[in-house]
Amino acid sequence: MSGSGPMNVFDIAGRAMSAQLMRLNTTASNMANAGNVTGSAATAYRAIKPVFESVTDSPGVSTVKVANVVTTSAQPTKRHDPNHPLADKNGDVWEAAVDSNAELIDMIETARMYQNNVQVLNTAKSLMMETIRIGK
Amino acid sequence: MSLDDNLFGIHGKALALRSQRLSLLASNIANASTPGYKARDIDFDAALKKATSAAGGTAASLSKAADDSMGYRVPLQPSLDGNTVELSTEQTLFAENAVKYRTTLSFLEGRLNTITRALKGE
Numbered sequence: 001m002s003g004s005g006p007m008n009v010f011d012i013a014g015r016a017m018s019a020q021l022m023r024l025n026t027t028a029s030n031m032a033n034a035g036n037v038t039g040s041a042a043t044a045y046r047a048i049k050p051v052f053e054s055v056t057d058s059p060g061v062s063t064v065k066v067a068n069v070v071t072t073s074a075q076p077t078k079r080h081d082p083n084h085p086l087a088d089k090n091g092d093v094w095e096a097a098v099d100s101n102a103e104l105i106d107m108i109e110t111a112r113m114y115q116n117n118v119q120v121l122n123t124a125k126s127l128m129m130e131t132i133r134i135g136k
Numbered sequence: 137m138s139l140d141d142n143l144f145g146i147h148g149k150a151l152a153l154r155s156q157r158l159s160l161l162a163s164n165i166a167n168a169s170t171p172g173y174k175a176r177d178i179d180f181d182a183a184l185k186k187a188t189s190a191a192g193g194t195a196a197s198l199s200k201a202a203d204d205s206m207g208y209r210v211p212l213q214p215s216l217d218g219n220t221v222e223l224s225t226e227q228t229l230f231a232e233n234a235v236k237y238r239t240t241l242s243f244l245e246g247r248l249n250t251i252t253r254a255l256k257g258e
Contacts, residue, residue, distance in 0.1 A: 007159075008159065009158055009159050009162045012159065012162045012163050012166045013162055013165075013166060015166070016165075016166030016167070020169075023169075052167075052169060052170040052171065053170065054167050054170045054173050058199075059176075059203055059206060060159075060160045060163060060176040060177075060178075060203075060206050061159050061160060061163050062163045062166075062167060062173075063163065063166050063167070064166050064167050064169075064170050109169070113168055113169055116165050116168065116223065116227070117165065117166060119227075120162045120165050120166075120230065123230070123231075123234050124158060124162065127158070127234060127237055127238070127241075130238065130241055131151075131241060134241060134244060134245055134248065135245065135248040135249075135252070
């Protein structure tokens, strides 16, 4: 909750938006590293994912937060490329463990979810403004 | 029967319950991608019936009426991660709730205008 008092619709949608934004950031990080190649399996980039968790205020009223960001268990793929400057003594390089198709789909879903929350916020805002203006 | 009950009738309580339901549906939409989240909703008719039969229109009795009429949404197609939010359902209900909130608001406005006119003696 932001400050004191019960959670309102602005807290709910606002915090959900920050969570989705964080998800978008991880997707951007994964996509940026998708083509990366390294000289060993240990240093290869592995995709990161946020873990969402709901935060409940009163029964039924809850928002979402990012509990933590985890590194996925996907393994980098080994590619034999002796001419690559980063290749090890066997001539192998490791490609980042990122499924770019899955990341792109995730990105679209994230954008949709973000838009939904913006819509909720706008509706709630206009309803409140109308309530304030009542009787005038 | 307090003054605001006479003044606003059922609409004061209805507006408070609509606002509560707005928060609930916003929560469902916010948690649309949280694994294991179970969508909830208020049976509005039942909640309003409870709220109007309860003595006094206090905020506590209103939120109790809402809590008692709360239930979990039955998903049309359950997802593997245990999340029961279906965005199409939630968005439709959210829009419907917003329209009904506005309707209640215009009823209230009508009442207020009546009283204002009576006071001014127009």
